[in-house]
Amino acid sequence: MHLLHPLTIIIALAAAIPSPSPPSISKSPAFRINANPPPSHPLSTIQNWNFSSYHISACSSRAVFSPNSTGRTFYANGTDAEFSSRTATLNTDGGTPPWPWGVSVAGPDEVDEEGRRSVSIACGRGTEGVQVAEWPGTVYYETGSWYVCNATLVYGPAMALFWRTKVERTPEGCVNVELQAWCVDGGGGVEHAFGRESTCYRAAL
Ligand SMILES: *[C@@H]1O[C@H](CO)[C@@H](O)[C@H](O)[C@H]1NC(C)=O
Numbered sequence: 338m339h340l341l342h343p344l345t346i347i348i349a350l351a352a353a354i355p356s357p358s359p360p361s362i363s364k365s366p367a368f369r370i371n372a373n374p375p376p377s378h379p380l381s382t383i384q385n386w387n388f389s390s391y392h393i394s395a396c397s398s399r400a401v402f403s404p405n406s407t408g409r410t411f412y413a414n415g416t417d418a419e420f421s422s423r424t425a426t427l428n429t430d431g432g433t434p435p436w437p438w439g440v441s442v443a444g445p446d447e448v449d450e451e452g453r454r455s456v457s458i459a460c461g462r463g464t465e466g467v468q469v470a471e472w473p474g475t476v477y478y479e480t481g482s483w484y485v486c487n488a489t490l491v492y493g494p495a496m497a498l499f500w501r502t503k504v505e506r507t508p509e510g511c512v513n514v515e516l517q518a519w520c521v522d523g524g525g526g527v528e529h530a531f532g533r534e535s536t537c538y539r540a541a542l
Pocket residue numbers: 369385386387403404405406407408
């Protein structure tokens with residue numbers, strides 16, 4: 338009997354299963370953001386859902402992930418000095434005519450009734466230091482982690498985004514997510530004097 342070397346079998350299997358090419362890393366002044374949870378988690382259904390806004394009041398929306406949504410378009414804003422000192426902000430245009438809104442992380446004294454620090458999109462300046470990493474295009478804030486919970490907001494359940502410090506724990510039932518910036522070409526046609534190119538993922542062709 339002829340025995341196949343295990344490696345031969347692996348190579349044969351790899352050739353038989355077409356695997357999608359990994360995304361490439363690129364640069365763009367504008368990007369959308371999506372959630373990348375670990376695949377085994379019950380909330381992994383939000384994989385690739387886009388960062389959208391959930392209207393709360395005239396000048397404030399909650400950051401949520403929605404299915405069937407192209408999501409908001411974001412850009413990094415600041416001077417070179419602000420980017421190096423990690424005091425630049427993440428903005429998105431809202432309203433008509435478009436007006437800059439900033440991504441804000443609730444402060445340590447602004448936690449919700451469950452002790453969580455929510456993330457909002459609000460008129461005006463966002464939280465300093467919410468930035469896109471030079472590589473490979475993930476959004477970070479200080480040394481903490483982003484997580485998503487199926488939270489009950491004003492109009493019902495939503496997959497809401499929260500942030501915690503490195504030493505805090507992700508609440509039960511919620512999932513840690515990596516926030517990935519995906520390049521958007523064109524950028525919505527709005528000029529941003531202090532916008533700068535960000536690293537972002539681009540689907541392989
Ligand atoms: C996220 O947005 C992109 C385009 O901006 C779209 O192709 C994709 O289908 C969206 N994802 C979901 C889950 O709606």
